[in-house]
Amino acid sequence: MKKGAIWTAARPNDPLGxxxxxxxxxxxxxxxxxxxxxxxxxxxxxADFGPDLFKAGVPSGVEVVDCQGLCLAPGLVDMRVQIREPxxxxxxxxxxxxxxxxxxxxxxxxxxxxxxxxxxxxxxxxFVARRARLLGLAKxxxxxxxxxxxxxxxxxxxxxxxxxxxxxxxxxxxxxxDAQVMRRALIYxxxxxxxxVQHPEEPSLSKGGGMNAGEMSARLGLGGVPAMAEVxxxxxxxxxxxxxxxxLHFAHISTAMAVEAIAKAKARGLKIxxxxxxxxxALNETSVGEYRTFAKLSPPxxxxxxxxxxxxxxxxxxxxxxxxxHAPHDEDSKRLPFMQAAAGGVGLETLLxxxxxLYHNGHMSLLEVLAKITHVPADLMGLRAGRLEKGARxxxxxxxxxxxxxxxxxxxxxxxxxxxxxxxxxxxxxxxTVIDGxxxxxxEAE
Amino acid sequence: xxxxxxxxxxxxxxxxxxxxxxxxxxxxxxxxxxxxxxxHNRKMDKKLDTLxxxxxxxxxxxxxxxxxTSFELAGKRLGADVINMAVETSSVxxxxxxxxxxMTLNAMQPDVLIVRHDQxxxxxxxxxxxxxxxxxxxxxxxxxxxxxxxxALTIRRRKGKLEGLRIALCGDVAHSRVxxxxxxxxxxxGAEVRVVAPLxxxxxxxxxxxxxxxxxxxxGLEGCDIVMMLRLQLERMEGNFFPSxxxxxxxxxxxxxxxxxxxxxxxIMHPGPTNRGVEIDSLVAxxxxxxxxxxxxxxxxxxxxxxxxxxxHNLHAEERxxxx
Numbered sequence: 075m076k077k078g079a080i081w082t083a084a085r086p087n088d089p090l091g092x093x094x095x096x097x098x099x100x101x102x103x104x105x106x107x108x109x110x111x112x113x114x115x116x117x118x119x120x121a122d123f124g125p126d127l128f129k130a131g132v133p134s135g136v137e138v139v140d141c142q143g144l145c146l147a148p149g150l151v152d153m154r155v156q157i158r159e160p161x162x163x164x165x166x167x168x169x170x171x172x173x174x175x176x177x178x179x180x181x182x183x184x185x186x187x188x189x190x191x192x193x194x195x196x197x198x199x200x201f202v203a204r205r206a207r208l209l210g211l212a213k214x215x216x217x218x219x220x221x222x223x224x225x226x227x228x229x230x231x232x233x234x235x236x237x238x239x240x241x242x243x244x245x246x247x248x249x250x251x252d253a254q255v256m257r258r259a260l261i262y263x264x265x266x267x268x269x270x271v272q273h274p275e276e277p278s279l280s281k282g283g284g285m286n287a288g289e290m291s292a293r294l295g296l297g298g299v300p301a302m303a304e305v306x307x308x309x310x311x312x313x314x315x316x317x318x319x320x321x322l323h324f325a326h327i328s329t330a331m332a333v334e335a336i337a338k339a340k341a342r343g344l345k346i347x348x349x350x351x352x353x354x355x356a357l358n359e360t361s362v363g364e365y366r367t368f369a370k371l372s373p374p375x376x377x378x379x380x381x382x383x384x385x386x387x388x389x390x391x392x393x394x395x396x397x398x399x400h401a402p403h404d405e406d407s408k409r410l411p412f413m414q415a416a417a418g419g420v421g422l423e424t425l426l427x428x429x430x431x432l433y434h435n436g437h438m439s440l441l442e443v444l445a446k447i448t449h450v451p452a453d454l455m456g457l458r459a460g461r462l463e464k465g466a467r468x469x470x471x472x473x474x475x476x477x478x479x480x481x482x483x484x485x486x487x488x489x490x491x492x493x494x495x496x497x498x499x500x501x502x503x504x505x506x507t508v509i510d511g512x513x514x515x516x517x518e519a520e
Numbered sequence: 521x522x523x524x525x526x527x528x529x530x531x532x533x534x535x536x537x538x539x540x541x542x543x544x545x546x547x548x549x550x551x552x553x554x555x556x557x558x559x560h561n562r563k564m565d566k567k568l569d570t571l572x573x574x575x576x577x578x579x580x581x582x583x584x585x586x587x588x589t590s591f592e593l594a595g596k597r598l599g600a601d602v603i604n605m606a607v608e609t610s611s612v613x614x615x616x617x618x619x620x621x622x623m624t625l626n627a628m629q630p631d632v633l634i635v636r637h638d639q640x641x642x643x644x645x646x647x648x649x650x651x652x653x654x655x656x657x658x659x660x661x662x663x664x665x666x667x668x669x670x671x672a673l674t675i676r677r678r679k680g681k682l683e684g685l686r687i688a689l690c691g692d693v694a695h696s697r698v699x700x701x702x703x704x705x706x707x708x709x710g711a712e713v714r715v716v717a718p719l720x721x722x723x724x725x726x727x728x729x730x731x732x733x734x735x736x737x738x739x740g741l742e743g744c745d746i747v748m749m750l751r752l753q754l755e756r757m758e759g760n761f762f763p764s765x766x767x768x769x770x771x772x773x774x775x776x777x778x779x780x781x782x783x784x785x786x787x788i789m790h791p792g793p794t795n796r797g798v799e800i801d802s803l804v805a806x807x808x809x810x811x812x813x814x815x816x817x818x819x820x821x822x823x824x825x826x827x828x829x830x831x832x833h834n835l836h837a838e839e840r841x842x843x844x
Contacts, residue, residue, distance in 0.1 A: 231767040261719045
């Protein structure tokens with residue numbers, strides 16, 4: 075939503091003083107804190123916080139932000155974002171993603187390696203991190219490619235890339251199809267304690283598919299991606315994790331069978347985690363309607379039964395985290411016959427409000443929802459973020475969980491407008507986003 | 521002719537197929553005998569007649585320069601007739617061809633067959649089909665016993681013992697026959713053996729070999745008396761065990777930084793040929809105060825002479841029994 079959005083030019087070299095956030099509802103999902111109180115930042119860090127912090131008044135010389143009873147929480151951590159820079163700047167840039175993220179309350183994001191060039195050597199890892207740092211908007215941590223050229227055949231220099239700053243390894247939107255490659259990758263990654271992220275989809279089954287396989291795809295005459303394509307890959311990988319002792323994370327789970335398979339694997343004590351994205355618990359295949367390409371995603375939107383199972387998986391903890399799965403595309407990539415259109419939707423600005431649906435619909439508490447988009451994904455990616463913690467960097471959001479608004483794709487801040495949630499009435503919005511103690515985004519109340 | 525008593529009681533075997541299963545006393549016998557030949561080989565007149573009249577065939581199904589030369593010299597210095605046969609392997613009909621070759625050679629009455637083959641277990645198979653003594657000069661990813669003995673001899677001469685030494689075997693443990701033979705020998709002789717490799721290059725079940733496995737090279741080399749590097753068997757790697765030579769060297773190549781955690785007088789060994797800049801830094805490989813790589817080659821000839829002498833000795837005892 076563009077209205078009232080103001081970005082403060084980031085000036086990382088300016089000395090920062092102290093800022094007191096008063097009259098806030100403090101929320102910290104990691105510790106279960108939900109209480110009225112205040113928070114003090116000193117320079118780039120959180121100095122102190124708590125219900126009684128400013129009982130005796132705010133000390134002089136401290137800038138005061140009156141939160142007016144809004145929620146003050148850790149900035150959101152989005153573990154799956156495509157940025158498109160370098161290489162496809164017409165679809166999205168680091169600046170565009172940074173603005174979209176901060177407007178959505180996201181202060182840290184982990185970006186997929188499918189840029190041009192691919193994030194598979196230290197220079198690209200460092201380029202992305204440096205560009206994000208200079209912009210001073212949301213922090214960007216890169217995934218690096220798991221295999222050379224994302225071809226699924228030979229593993230990349232995992233050890234050297236991890237030393238350069240890659241937080242985990244994945245081939246992004248492509249599954250590692252070859253079992254031997256996945257086996258060796260899991261063993262080799264274990265060597266350095268690294269996490270592998272899999273796009274769980276058996277490519278030989280999803281080939282030629284544009285949407286969920288079922289009655290709708292049959293009526294529309296579109297090729298289908300069977301739900302089985304997801305669970306077959308998951309069950310194979312579970313066995314490989316069992317064999318190797320590796321650490322594997324499944325991205326954007328979309329089916330009931332996948333939830334069941336992962337719950338079983340977790341019960342057996344395997345080092346397996348997973349996330350889902352808002353479309354998979356908030357929408358189903360009917361969103362495709364009459365060939366709406368904005369609803370073409372990968373994995374595809376599934377059946378209503380699958381959607382319900384994803385909600386249950388989030389509630390019972392089988393699904394650890396929620397990621398936006400932000401995938402910007404230009405109009406030319408979406409204004410095409412359905413099968414030829416690109417898959418994916420933007421999501422940074424709708425992550426918070428659509429996740430909050432789970433709270434408003436009574437499925438989960440506010441803190442439980444926030445956990446899935448703050449400290450849990452941060453822990454999965456090994457980031458020190460997503461918590462209110464003394465001495466930690468002050469990455470914060472001030473948000474109103476009840477503020478009602480409507481998603482209008484054209485009003486999104488993101489350069490690309492391809493949102494599957496276009497037209498959806500939602501609740502919840504960020505009014506202020508603070509990164510390293512600096513307010514980088516503010517939204518003027520109307 | 522030297523004394524030909526019945527089969528040497530300290531090494532009562534017809535063949536030398538591997539180290540696994542040998543007792544500490546048997547290994548000691550091989551080392552002690554080898555020791556005698558070290559001094560002998562430094563003399564100007566190296567020719568002996570111990571094996572006069574014996575025929576030795578070097579049957580190499582796999583390329584080799586140093587091992588073949590070493591065995592050839594050993595045989596010739598002991599006065600035997602030595603012929604070298606390089607056999608092209610046909611990957612399809614290996615089993616059949618191997619036995620046919622063995623039967624043909626056997627008909628020519630050789631006394632010792634020295635065999636190298638790219639298939640694990642091939643030398644054992646061949647030894648069951650012939651009447652002579654067989655020495656395994658390396659079979660696939662299984663064993664290379666004379667290499668382990670020459671490594672042990674090099675260590676024993678430098679450190680005075682094997683027992684209690686902390687020895688690290690580093691690199692491609694999974695594909696290395698040298699590593700397997702060395703693990704068996706050094707563990708049997710009471711050394712504290714460590715293996716250092718990325719998990720993809722450690723064989724399954726390594727914990728049952730009596731060694732301790734490390735994936736962090738600096739932790740593995742800590743306090744070591746001996747750092748034994750293994751050749752990266754690039755030709756034996758089907759697919760993807762590590763991403764690049766650069767990354768391999770970064771984490772597992774032996775350089776002065778990683779070596780700094782070993783004992784100050786730690787020795788560096790390598791079975792050769794070395795991949796410089798892959799598993800070992802050139803400066804380290806050439807460091808005369810630390811590297812005993814050339815000494816290993818010298819010990820190789822002595823060890824092979826000892827093995828030939830002992831096995832011929834046993835063969836003679838058998839022949840005498842047969843003629844009674």
